[in-house]
Structure formats: C-alpha cells, structure tokens
Amino acid sequence: MLNLFILPSDALFETVFPDSSSALRNGGLWPDQSSSAQKICRRPSSLLQLSSIFRVWIREEMHGKKRRRRQELNQQATETRLPENRSGKRAGRNRSCGASGLSLRGIAGRLALALLVLAGLFGQAEWPQASAASAAGSSRDLIIVNKTTNRLAWFSGGEEIRTFPVATGRTKALTPEGSFPIVSKIKNRPYYKDHIAGGDPKNPLGDRWLGLQVNDTYGTTYAIHGNNNESSIGKHVSAGCIRMHNDDIRWLYPKIAKGTRVVIVSSEQSMKALAVKAGYKLDRQSVAGSFQIGASRIGADRPFVIAGGRVFVPLRETAEAAGAVIGRKDSGALTVTRGGRTAAHLPLGSTVAADGRNYGLPASSFYEDGVLMVPLAALPALLGGDAAWNSASKTAVLKL
Template sequence: MKKIFMLLFFLLMFGPQFAHASGNQLIIINKASNELAFYEKGELVKTFPVGTGRTEGLTPEGTFPIVNKIKNRPYYTGGIPGGDPKNPLGNRWLGLEVLGTYGTTYAIHGNNNPDSIGKYVSAGCVRMHNEDIRWLFDRVELYTKVSIVNSKKSFDEIAKANGYQLKPPVKVLVSGKELKLDVNPVIENNRVLIPMRTIFDELGAAVQWEHTSKTIVATKNNQSIKLKIHSTQATKNGQFITLDTAPTIRQNTTFVPVRFVSEALGVEVKWDSNKRIVYLGK
C-alpha cells in the first residue's frame, strides 16, 4: 500500500512535468571510463571524471530522468547534516528516478573524498568532484535524461543511440584542404578544441607528453609552448598566458585549444561559427 501511495504521489507531482523537459540537454555516464558527458543544444559541452559502483551491478544502467535538485542534502544514514565537510554526498544532489525510488536513493552528487573520483567506489550513486557537481547543478534542467551505460562507444555514438539530435561536427581546413580527423573536435566555453597529436603533426611541431604532470610541451622553430590538462595556465617561450579553456582528456583523447596552439606556433586562425569550420593558414 505504501508503494502504491508513493507511486501515485510521484505521478501526481512529477508526471505532468516530464512533458515539459526541453530535450535540449542530455547526460551520459559511461561506467567503462568513469566519465560523465553533458550535452546541450546538440553538442557536447563538457566531460567530467566520476566515481561509480564498487561492483558492476551497483550503479544501474538505463535511462533515467533527474527528478529533484537538492542543495546540502543531509546524509541520513550517518546522521551528518547537509553542508558538513564530512558529508559523503557533498553539497549538491541530482536525484534520479530509478526503479521507483523517486530520486531518493540514486543520484549524481558530490563527495568528501576527492581521491575516490574516477574509481569504482560507491554503493550505486555517481560521485563527482564538488566543483564539478556545482557547475552541473547550476546548468542542468529538471527531468533531463541521464543515460548510464558500460560501453566502448564514443559519447556521440551513445547520444545518437538515445535519439539525441547532434549538430554537424566541426571541420578543420588547413590552407583550404580539410584535415582528416579520427576524433571530431569539440567546443567548450565557445572555444574549439582539437585532438593534440593531429594538430601538432599538421603544424609540424614536435610534441612531448609528460604523463606524471599531464603536461604537453610543443616546439616548432624557435617557439615553445607548454600546457597542462585541466589548467588554464599555459606558457609561450616561458611567458605565462591565461587560456579561456583548458586542455582536456575525453575518452582517452587529449584535446587542446586550436586557436592558442596555432597562433602560438605562428599560424593564422579563423572560425566560421555558422559553417562550424576552423580555417588554418600555414
């Protein structure tokens, strides 16, 4: 009887509102790589590392809507109040309607252990760094679909399989000739990022990858640039420069901001937002 009452309450309160979900947004969580992708207006906006279930079946797979957004949710099991630094839920909670739990059991939330992110550690929820979940919390709409998968496919392939309408991929033309890319460029913060190896090879730059510090060093003639993954601080010939968008790694591919690296190495860059084409002139 209690379950029937809860179901009726849920349908009464939330059911009519599902029809008003915009469909402009989609979240994909891939347990294979422990990454979350946020799509909006037909393109991949940002990806984040996440922590998922400590065993394969704990984080359920399927497509589930976000049915509540809660700030400073208490951790009832441990009697820890919301907002407490010891709260394992962090300070943001995006509740998912999974198996009749109405957003009370499964969620995307923050954490009190940053070292757990990227690992298989949870009892079923999806953990994010606190600064990442705050970014997502402020942007994602209620009733946005969340697709949880365990897949070797790209995020775009998974999005298409969910019926999400993607914008055409960004093209790169070098001296009028289209550059062949194994992985499509991405747009983040209105800046185009392109696979690292492809752009540096095309520009004739030697590149080094320092795994421990996740630092990229590229040199061409007398020019040298250094970038660090997830950092907006870069250098050109030892001079510090602040980037609009940091280099990132998405599904084992390293992306760098095409305008900065090209201009820093002496190549002119133009961007046609209507045609979604980057023009590089050697």
C-alpha cells in the same frame, strides 16, 4: 536557520494526490495561502510544527472522504431503497482500508511526500514550477554515464560540452543501467544513515545532489552527487550512486534542469556514439584535417570539429605544429608562447589575453574526448599572424 522550502507544482501534487488539493489548501500547505500554518510550512522551525500541519491535512482529507461516502450512500439509498441495518444506517460496500478509505497508493504517496519534505527541511530542495522553457531546455540536454570507463559526459544544444571522471558501483549490478530522468536537485542533503548534516565535509554525498527516478524511487535513492573522499573518483567503489569531484558537480549542478535524461551504460564506445545510440541529435561533425604552415602541410592526429558553422582545432597539437610551447598558470589558464610572445586562454572560456588586451572569441573552447578544442578564429590571438579554412581540402591555413 533552515532555508525556504518550496513544494512541488500543482500538477505533480494532483498526479500523486488527485483528491487532496482542497485539503492541502485548508491545511495551509499550499503556497497561495497566507495563513500562519502556511508560513510555518514555508520556513518550519521544528518537525513538531510540520507534523501538526500534516495531522490537519490528513484529518481534513479523512473527514472529506467520509462526507463524500455518506452522500454516495444516501443517494444509493434513495435510488435503490437499500434496507437499514441494526444501527439505523443504510448498508453500503465495505472498504478494505478502514474508515478513512486510504489506499495503498495514497499511503505510498504520503510516504514519498514525507521524504521529500525532510529533504527540503534539512537541505535546499529545488522544486521549480514546470514550464515550457525548462522542458525544452532539458530535452536539449543529455548526460551519459559510462561505467566501463567511469566517465560522465554532458551534452547540451546538440554538442558534447564536457566530460568528467566519476565513481560508480563497486559491483556492476549496484549502479542501475538504463535511461532515468533527474527529478530532484538538493544542496547540502544530510546523510541520514549516519546522522551527518548537509554541507559537513564528512558527508559522503558532498553538497550537491541530482536525484534520479529509478524504478519506484523518486530521486531519494540513486543520484549524481559529490563525495567526502576525492581519491575514490574514477573507481568502482560506490553503493550504487554516481560520485563526482566536488568542484565538478558544483560546476555542473546549476546548468542541469530537472527532467534532464541520464543514460547509464557499460560500453567501449565513445560518448558521442553512445549519445547517438540514445537518440540524441548531435549538431557537430568530426573531420580529418591538416595544417598548412608556409609550404608545409601536416596531417593532424586529432580530428577537427565543425559545429554551428565554425571550425574548431585541437589547441595543443596546433600550437606544437606552429612551434609554440604550451604552459599552465596557477589559475588554470593555458599559456601559448611563440617567438617571445605569450597569450593566455582559460579552458571553456571565450577570451584570449595577449598584447596587453583581451581578445573576444566567436565561441567558447570545449573539451572533445579530453582534448581542448578552440575556434580556428582564436589562432591569430593565440599564435599571432592569421588563420583561414580551406573547406575543400579540410585544411587550417596558418600564416605566421
């Protein structure tokens, strides 16, 4: 059964189709109507039914334009006394696009709408109403795609949340560079070229699609999406889109709002440097730090991170400095074993399991340039003992 199809907001339609609001409502395409035609559009059972609705809409709009044109000509005839032609009608200006007065912009708009409708019919298109909350959310988010390293980074709330391996164009020109908004979100988008259904494991688009507005394309040509060949990720192999591991894009998809900016570059710079260059304001800083364990002081190879007033340290390096051993469970959780005591932590989570209980952390762990960072306050649960921060010397003081 086809899923519920939700059309774009009034604002979007009135931008693309400035004269079409009444025709849309009369044709049953607007969601505030309860007619049978509107019900068909919300859950269409065939392309034939949807085609009928479009014919009604276009016919109504053509008639409306004819009616308005006759009114304008009558008014001009009254004011200027235009001479009558042989048919007895007042002469008027010729129109270049036929009797309906459809402009190229209008034709292009209808084609774009048809593509979006098909995406909604055969996939689960998301067209949420624009709101101040969603706009604010998207402005706090940024996605950077670096074609040189084939990595994608997601920034949110002023922080780099996570990075992922991706595949990009097999030639540099295929994946466009620049800043592009995400304008569509589709689950189970079909692969129309080879007639592969959405959700099919053979579908090269995977089952998640984040469409980008690149030049004159409106989320239908370039996208961040899944794949049907996991071994291709990390390589330059695509026809222009950005491929992700299917598990990765399923994790990312619900967290990304429409309007989120995607910056695509080729660079040797770090993701943070690229984000700052793109005008993104980071709410964290990296500091060169050290560990103090008893009387010994050890300089850290990886910088510490200060974000939201909290200090984060690299888990593996900190554990090794304390003489602990890092392991991994089948579930993906990391284990930290020291002196016969074992604690477990799931990356990106905010709890530590140890001593037969779960310890809540003040903040979730995160990856920084591929290194898992944990709150300094998590170390007592992970290693036992106590931990403190010396801001003057930028030292993590561990009492074990």
